[in-house]
Amino acid sequence: MSKLLNLLIRGATVVNADREFRADVLCAGGKIVEIGENLEAPTNTRELDASGAYLLPGGIDPHTHMQLPFMGTVAVDGFYEGTAAGLAGGTTSIIDFVIPAPQEPLLEAYHKWCGWAQESAGNYSFHVAVTWWDETVHRDMGILVKEHGINSFKHFMAYKNAIMADDEILVNSFRRALELGAMPTVHAENGELVYQLQQELLAKGITGPAGHPLSRPPAVEGEAANRAIAIAQVIGVPIYIVHVSCIDALNAIIRARTAGQRVYGEALAGHLVTDDRGYQDPDFARAAAYVMSPPFREKKHQDALWQGLQSGHLHTTATDHCVFCAGQKAAGKDDFSKIPNGCGGVEERMAVVWDAGVNSGKLTRSEFVRITSANCAQIFNIYPRKGAVAVGSDADLVIWDPHKSKTLSAKTQFSKGDFNVFEGRTVRGFPATVLCNGKVVFEDGQLMAERGAGRYIERAPFTPLAAPLWQAAAEAL
Template identity: 60%
Template sequence: MSLLIKNGTVVNADRSFVADVLCADGKIVALEPGLSAGGVEIVIDARGKLVMPGGIDPHTHMQLPFMGTVASEDFYSGTAAALAGGTTMIIDFVIPGPGERLLDAYHKWRQWAEKSCCDYSFHVAITWWDESVYDDMGTLVRDWGVNSFKHFMAYKGAIMADDGVLTQSFPRALELGALPTVHAENGELVDYLQKLLRKKGIAGPEGHPQSRPPKVEGEAAQRVIHIAAILGVPLYLVHNSAIESVDAIAAARRQGQRVFGECLTQHLLIDESVYYDKDWNRAAAHVMSPPFRPRPHQEALWDALAGGVLQTTATDHCCFCGEQKAMGREDFAKIPNGTAGVEDRMAVLWHHGVNMGRMTANDFVALTSSNAARIFNLYPRKGVVQMGADADLVVWDPALLRTIRAETQHQRVDFNVFEGMEVTGGPSHTISRGHLVYADGKVLVAAGAGSYVNRPAFPPYMEAQRRQNEQYPLRFVPRPAVAGSERRG
């Protein structure tokens, strides 16, 4: 299959330039103005449009068994929706139950994902600990292309990883060259506050944000950052929603600690007032963790993206329909947590980011694709328009006007948190591995067209640190004696 995009402006994270893009055998094979269309099977005229690397959503949950039900979006419908929104790769999550072997869970998720129609990879969650977990982490990194492990500090009694699990898993990830990722909420405090609110008779969706206030996120973020610092481990914090967690990341980065941060497009634009909607169904449809915050937190997230404190945008795409949300009608703590977003992430961020002057088109590419590719060791195979890269591309029409509606979305869910939002800018065409997979509002690809992507381990940081210490030995300077003190032997 050969495909040529002509007359467009290529936009990468570092620069923009005018060039035609020729794709063949799944790769970008030529990149220059005035390429001939002779013998090319598909030609797309991108005049007046931008040609960008396809989006990478580093945080989705397709077909997730969770809170007594299963997410309504499977790996076909979810990845089809992703392609419709200009996203050409997702990184989903394998989440073993307590006591379940990591490898067993991984192969189960791989089987579910065979119907994906865009490229995909997996983070694997560490939800418990014994020697089998230690061994399986090694096998997953060496043999199955996993280079990140997820840790939930929330969901007590289910998948929560306590500090003991973190202090076992983090050093193991480090020696393997894998990146620990963390959902930072204090699970003990959430559990306590949920019980306290129920005793007070609060059962509706408004109990959800009240049981997970910003300081619950901030405390967990600060604690896990300190744990990572003590262990010398890099860290990636998912779905930051609060000033407190952003401040913790900023402070750590100022001190030279390798901490990366992600935020969700939903958290950038929706505030906690949605949980007080008099329509229970609408309020419950917004229940996700962390919850939506008061407005000042949204401005802090925009500032953190602009200032480089947060490096990636994601969706935590996890869909539950109305009848599933209704499982928690009598108890907010039983409402399945999750909202959709994989189809709308890029258009919403473009409209409220680029169109509103909060970021440039190059910043947009970094935040939707390139930074995730770099952090998770996919770059330059993904995340950039250049010779030899995978031909995962989106032809972006900055003038495309669309009103977001649940009734017209490709996502398999009966609600959209951005319902009625008008956005200007969106994909006219999406190309995956050199194949035209979305055009004129239609997904043009079958189930199973996507491929699993191995993500190589990073060079083990401990070995790099050892070599650095040999070259530049640490100098220990004794503290001056304090008057009146005496040395104890």
């Protein structure tokens, strides 16, 4: 690995989650070491001119699936390709998912994913999924939190007969997470309802991609979100709902937060700007490319998600980056339920959210920083190491050119995928230069990602909250 130079970023408008200010920023040893006006450049320093640009914290994508084995195949973007693509779009860190198969020990799956992630060009961390339950899972959760820097556990309420967590698993895992100071996260879709609707649609001869959104209507997501939130409320643990795609799930979050419950919501860049018309494309390959879960929705749901971000009821933006090519999607040619679920986006998220959010007036620049990095860093306990331009923070930085335009396309993306859900969309606002761990990794359209240069991010547990209300009431009897 090449030696790190000192880097002095001159004349930037620094944008943090709380304020903007003009300053020079000096980076050394992979950290931000000084912020101020007219800083002197030490020896062995490269200067970067950021006048007329914004200096942002590196983006954090809290939801990716690199190299994921799923539905009989493996996502084509491995940890190198996926994190390199992220760097090209200003995302310097990801939180990926360790997903054990049923009966696979959590620690065994964790070490397998760690091996794959050694290829990462950007920084990475993990959520670990709980897909089954016994005392060994209880034990492994403790080891992951105390020895490996994991503070979040994922629960799939969908995918019956595969990795679906039933209510018993949710209750046991949520209780253990509370004990450990970890955050439960959930994929909120009622897996039983999805399965039954899939069978009914197939029996009616609806076998193409158009059947996918029909089998996963908004009510299916809303029910699961309500149920997961209710379980978390009884147990007294905070909860994070991934890829909120519809009004039904958003309303469940709003009701709980209005009542004082600690519930956090995530929106995907794709769900914010892409609607469900792609499933009607007569070309199977193009229609199948949109198959992900939850599916893309009618436009009214996009409007609601933006309102959720504006009001603070949704907190992060992510991508669920999980790329399958046309040949892999063809496994579901005669049965939409067999189409591997997944789309890309780690490379485009920052630009899409800036263009559709900041340029439209929906978001301020500081709000953009909150939902692309700072909130994620705070929710998952790595702030201000990540998510801030501050002395002592990691030198993961983006010099953002608000005037630079780019037309998004599979032909020009760095991802290995052969489709782009944002195909043909022209965005205004794009990274001019990206720093990861104090090193320039993207500049003037050139990607200089280095295989294996990414660092694993350990995340300390949270201080457990006070006992849940039911426990206090029981003790008073």
